[in-house]
Amino acid sequence: MAEKRIDEPTGTETVGHEWDGIEELDTPMPRWWVYTFYATIVWAIGFVIAYPAFPGLKQASEGMLGWSSRGQLAEEMSAADQSRLSVREALAVMPIERLPADPELMSQAVSGGAAAFKVNCVQCHGSGAAGSQTLGYANLNDDDWLWGGDLQSIEYTITNGIRQADHPGSRTGAMPAFAGAFSSEQLDDLANYVLSLSGKAEPNAAGAQIFSENCALCHGPTGEGNRTLGAPRLNDAIWLRGGSREDIIAQVTNPKLGAMPAWGERLDPVTIKMLTAYVHSLGGGEDTPVPVAPEEAETVPPEQEAQTPAQ
Amino acid sequence: MNSPAPLQSRPPQPAKQLYEQSKTVHNKRVDGPFRRFKWAVMILTLGIYYITPWVRWDRGPYAPDQAVLIDLAHRRFYMFGIEIWPHEFYFVAGLLIMAGIGLFLVTSAVGRAWCGYSCPQTVWTDLFQHIDRFIDGDRNARMRLDKAPWGPKKIARRLTKWAIYLVIAFWTGGAWIMYFADAPTLVREFWAGEAAPAAYITVAVLTLTTFVLGGFMREQVCIYMCPWPRIQTALMDEKSLLVTYKDWRGEKRGSLKKAEKNPEAYGDCIDCNLCVAVCPTGWDIRKGPDISCITCALCIDACDKVMKEVGRPRGLIDYATLDDCEAERAGQPARSPMKAILQPRTLIYFGIWASIGLALLFALGTRSHTDLTVSPDRNPPFMLLSDGSIRNAYTLRLRNMESRPRDMRVAIEDLPGAVMWSDTIAAEKAAPAQTFAVPADQTLTVRAYVSAPADTLPGDFAFTLTALDEQGESDRTETSFNAPGAE
Numbered sequence: 001m002a003e004k005r006i007d008e009p010t011g012t013e014t015v016g017h018e019w020d021g022i023e024e025l026d027t028p029m030p031r032w033w034v035y036t037f038y039a040t041i042v043w044a045i046g047f048v049i050a051y052p053a054f055p056g057l058k059q060a061s062e063g064m065l066g067w068s069s070r071g072q073l074a075e076e077m078s079a080a081d082q083s084r085l086s087v088r089e090a091l092a093v094m095p096i097e098r099l100p101a102d103p104e105l106m107s108q109a110v111s112g113g114a115a116a117f118k119v120n121c122v123q124c125h126g127s128g129a130a131g132s133q134t135l136g137y138a139n140l141n142d143d144d145w146l147w148g149g150d151l152q153s154i155e156y157t158i159t160n161g162i163r164q165a166d167h168p169g170s171r172t173g174a175m176p177a178f179a180g181a182f183s184s185e186q187l188d189d190l191a192n193y194v195l196s197l198s199g200k201a202e203p204n205a206a207g208a209q210i211f212s213e214n215c216a217l218c219h220g221p222t223g224e225g226n227r228t229l230g231a232p233r234l235n236d237a238i239w240l241r242g243g244s245r246e247d248i249i250a251q252v253t254n255p256k257l258g259a260m261p262a263w264g265e266r267l268d269p270v271t272i273k274m275l276t277a278y279v280h281s282l283g284g285g286e287d288t289p290v291p292v293a294p295e296e297a298e299t300v301p302p303e304q305e306a307q308t309p310a311q
Numbered sequence: 312m313n314s315p316a317p318l319q320s321r322p323p324q325p326a327k328q329l330y331e332q333s334k335t336v337h338n339k340r341v342d343g344p345f346r347r348f349k350w351a352v353m354i355l356t357l358g359i360y361y362i363t364p365w366v367r368w369d370r371g372p373y374a375p376d377q378a379v380l381i382d383l384a385h386r387r388f389y390m391f392g393i394e395i396w397p398h399e400f401y402f403v404a405g406l407l408i409m410a411g412i413g414l415f416l417v418t419s420a421v422g423r424a425w426c427g428y429s430c431p432q433t434v435w436t437d438l439f440q441h442i443d444r445f446i447d448g449d450r451n452a453r454m455r456l457d458k459a460p461w462g463p464k465k466i467a468r469r470l471t472k473w474a475i476y477l478v479i480a481f482w483t484g485g486a487w488i489m490y491f492a493d494a495p496t497l498v499r500e501f502w503a504g505e506a507a508p509a510a511y512i513t514v515a516v517l518t519l520t521t522f523v524l525g526g527f528m529r530e531q532v533c534i535y536m537c538p539w540p541r542i543q544t545a546l547m548d549e550k551s552l553l554v555t556y557k558d559w560r561g562e563k564r565g566s567l568k569k570a571e572k573n574p575e576a577y578g579d580c581i582d583c584n585l586c587v588a589v590c591p592t593g594w595d596i597r598k599g600p601d602i603s604c605i606t607c608a609l610c611i612d613a614c615d616k617v618m619k620e621v622g623r624p625r626g627l628i629d630y631a632t633l634d635d636c637e638a639e640r641a642g643q644p645a646r647s648p649m650k651a652i653l654q655p656r657t658l659i660y661f662g663i664w665a666s667i668g669l670a671l672l673f674a675l676g677t678r679s680h681t682d683l684t685v686s687p688d689r690n691p692p693f694m695l696l697s698d699g700s701i702r703n704a705y706t707l708r709l710r711n712m713e714s715r716p717r718d719m720r721v722a723i724e725d726l727p728g729a730v731m732w733s734d735t736i737a738a739e740k741a742a743p744a745q746t747f748a749v750p751a752d753q754t755l756t757v758r759a760y761v762s763a764p765a766d767t768l769p770g771d772f773a774f775t776l777t778a779l780d781e782q783g784e785s786d787r788t789e790t791s792f793n794a795p796g797a798e
Contacts, residue, residue: 143696
């Protein structure tokens, strides 16, 4: 520790510290600097009074301005809701099948749907909407639909759900369990025949016989499926629960059937329209069948979906 | 640790001051070549600053006609014939790097010339000091007025002066926002109260800073606030050009009378203090170089004039390097300061600076006005379709940087059998190439689906974008196709 001394060239006092011969001058600060410092102290006092500052056991002291981060969030959320109001109002009166005619509203609906999908749908369908073959959650990106891939059908499916016993309009279809009905050879023949529908095995007469007697009623004579019953299409490359021989046999003997909540009970119609637009936009969306007459279009949905096959 | 010294041996402590009151600098009027150069630089820089936003430049119907415009809302930067898009920000980064190296280059060549002549703080301080002189008179009159008690006359003078400060400050802030929107429209909106809040806030902040920094803080900014003088102390060495007092010629100082009586004992400096009186930061150059000296060379003008009057050679205070000073002190002839400019360091800085500039010019000359970026979907990476084919999805951004709408054709290259469609082109119309209408001066975002036969293996392919006009500009972007074959 060096003594404080007056530095000769500058005439300024040193602070009295010395590190390897380096000393520090105790140069006085300019007055405006000191005043600026005092001003920040005054500002801080005002700030403490105006805003929450002192922590308490339950909550911090309330500032005089009544500001809180929660309050700010609520304000910003309601402002965001306000800014979306026009889109929501337009969507509320727009029948879903007319949506493609308004590309701007459609793209807004797709963005809104993408956000709603992340909250409500990704738990089963995955964040990329690719579903899961292991768990039997449907892939929403492809061009194969169990219950129809046009806007109206998708809206109906989301609103009413799938296999919800206590929801009257719910999509319902069942597959009997054939465990014990066939011998293992018969099951092999059947599985081979099902694979042959999409060209993955040689057709065999025995399998064809079993198929036409037991399966063709729902899945169609050539395995084209039936969207009314949610009977999957079997003659394409897409498999809901796996396309190996074992997967097929397991599904025949002890079928697993998927279910989806009726979202109409939980979400408002506008959000469902947005979800519909988003799911439709993922790449497999089908054109909405042109409504023949307005009154028919309103009552028809279930029959119309019937015309299109599914997996 | 030293043992504590006995109390009585402590030297008497000087009265400690918590702060130092700044002394207002009242610089005296001076004329000379450097003062005239300073005028020229001031008129040039202020002229560029105030007039540039009003220069018009015709770009056709789809783009603004302001020559220099930073259009934040539409994310465009216009500078005469050049239009910069956000993805070309490297041009702006390049210009900033050039500006940075430019400061190094200038410091290496001519010392603190930036500080002395063209720094906005210097230019505005100079302008405000001229206003002081215009309202209150020259140095002595201003010092008298400062000391005078407050009365109607002083209050009237002060209010007039501050009002003029405020007008200039407002004009400075007002000119700034003109760079960010169409100037004539903005002026109309500004006075009609229809401009964006950001415009009023920006003008208010810049008015306040100009008023305070130019009107009152002045040299305090250079001495205490600005980082650049500190950096410069590291950039400068004994080969750097400085404004120097040649003490071996000037000392010992003495008045003309004393020197006439005893010419042997006195040097050339007649201690008239004019060099201090004209200094805009109040520094005494005879104490040597300091952070306070911004090398504006007004003291050279002042001293040269006095030396002429007393019949002694000019250059008692002059631009010189410390090396030159040593040589002169040792009796060698004075070297022209111009020689200090050409040294290897300066040439290296200039080389770097110029090569960045040339690279930017080359990039500017060869850049395309058509650009394609591709981002493949990563979740899911690929999708099987009913017929067994494999579909990948991509987000394509088609940039039309021409100020006219153009049709552009996107084609798949190196992916046999692949077809594409999009969010606006139905899957039934899938084809190896699709045409999109891209609006003028805009980016079209396309969600494209590419489907390839079932046996396609994962691998790289490319999208090509070709403008369907006479120029036929094109761009090619490599991307990858994902398929189940991937490990």
